């Protein structure tokens with residue numbers, strides 16, 4: 216309920232359109248009733264010996280009424296849909312912003328297909344909240360009340376019948392449907408989400424599924440998900456039609472009752488016969504406004520579910536979620552990095568990825584982090600980047616706690632290469648993701664040459680996810696992207712793991728040359744090229760087990776020395 220209240224807030228931001236659509240909806244409803252009433256009256260009058268001028272006037276009124284009805288119906292549709300679609304666009308932006316601020320920590324809990332179903336399908340479902348939940352009862356009540364007031368001048372018995380009809384078709388029957396709807400429940404949203412998840416996985420993993428001959432199995436799962444969704448859609452459709460039929464049948468019964476009562480009143484001289492057709496026509500038209508109430512419970516519940524599903528993603532207070540307190544802080548130049556007793560456990564994991572890590576990296580220093588796979592190197596880098604928030608302890612950049620830095624400002628000031636670098640469909644230049652026009656084309660071409668991609672031109676096409684690039688080319692392009700960023704903090708996670716030794720050496724030389732006085736932290740799985748690094752941090756099982764310069768660590772003959780010996784042996788036997 217609270218979620219729908221929030222959605223109502225979004226609708227109310229479009230106050231002008233909402234008021235205009237209700238106003239024109241009311242005019243359209245009233246002119247429809249008036250038009251049919253005039254028709255009924257006209258037919259009756261025409262049967263009597265009525266002067267021609269009265270008939271001409273009546274026909275003219277009917278004609279004007281038709282234009283008015285068409286015009287106001289158009290205006291009502293225009294404003295109600297404008298209110299709805301601009302509200303949907305606001306909702307999309309709102310949810311996207313909330314999701315973005317929670318990425319990647321919270322979003323990891325949701326499968327991508329499910330998220331897609333929520334941000335596309337559930338937002339879309341909310342278009343019915345105004346059009347089919349909020350709006351119809353308002354129009355129904357206002358048009359009914361006005362008509363009943365008018366009918367009061369002719370017959371109190373018909374007024375009572377119409378009032379009973381309003382209660383029955385507008386409230387009692389929809390309430391009964393709502394009860395039935397609650398009992399049987401609807402899972403159309405969940406079924407759609409499940410199907411979307413299966414489709415996304417199928418698309419993303421198509422190649423692997425094909426290679427490992429699992430495509431058929433996955434196809435069956437996809438089919439099951441699709442059939443379940445279709446079945447639920449059919450169930451919902453049948454329910455919708457059944458509800459509408461019951462409501463329409465009840466409305467027709469009331470109109471029959473109006474006819475019968477009117478007939479009795481005419482026969483007993485309590486009503487002039489010329490008004491009978493008018494009252495029946497009014498009744499028939501009037502109940503068109505209560506028919507939409509038949510589907511009110513379906514759309515109300517669907518909107519409620521959709522709103523709940525949306526808010527369940529963005530509303531949760533995450534453990535370790537980053538909520539900057541004072542986002543105005545920034546650092547100048549190359550920052551120092553300090554970690555004080557930092558621990559981190561991934562959501563839904565019991566094992567600590569980092570355990571009580573403390574370190575200090577002076578401004579302008581060059582640091583390498585090494586260690587076996589799974590020792591927590593990438594996690595450490597991600598915490599410095601504020602992609603996750605430490606479970607315990609504090610991280611400082613230039614003395615400022617990273618939790619208090621605005622994420623955008625932090626990322627703007629950092630040259631990042633992660634293990635998985637994403638590339639977009641577009642040109643090489645597009646994929647350098649330049650923050651401004653500070654580089655000329657020649658300079659960018661030089662950067663490409665420096666990262667050992669001399670044959671690439673800025674206008675070369677990159678396919679989706681960089682599929683037309685080799686692993687090594689992707690890494691070099693990611694390095695070019697980091698260089699083009701031009702910031703004074705470098706955080707690089709295995710930037711050369713797919714490169715041959717010669718190219719790796721060139722890239723490390725380039726890094727030293729380009730980074731100058733900047734602060735650099737580089738994760739390396741290889742222990743070569745570390746002689747020129749100021750400080751090496753050795754990690755194992757989420758802890759720092761050693762640190763020092765290359766010479767110190769080699770002379771200390773500890774963990775690093777042993778790793779180096781193993782690496783040398785492997786290389787000798789390779």
Ligand SMILES: Nc1ncnc2c1ncn2[C@@H]1O[C@H](COP(=O)(O)OP(=O)(O)OP(=O)(O)O)[C@@H](O)[C@H]1O
Pocket residue numbers: 323561562564568586587588589590591592593594595740
């Ligand atoms: N997204 C995640 N969710 C849950 N656990 C994770 C996640 N990412 C990493 N871990 C766990 O955290 C621990 C540290 O992982 P991390 O990626 O930091 O290691 P690493 O030293 O960078 O390894 P590698 O050299 O293989 O990249 C591992 O036990 C890993 O299973």
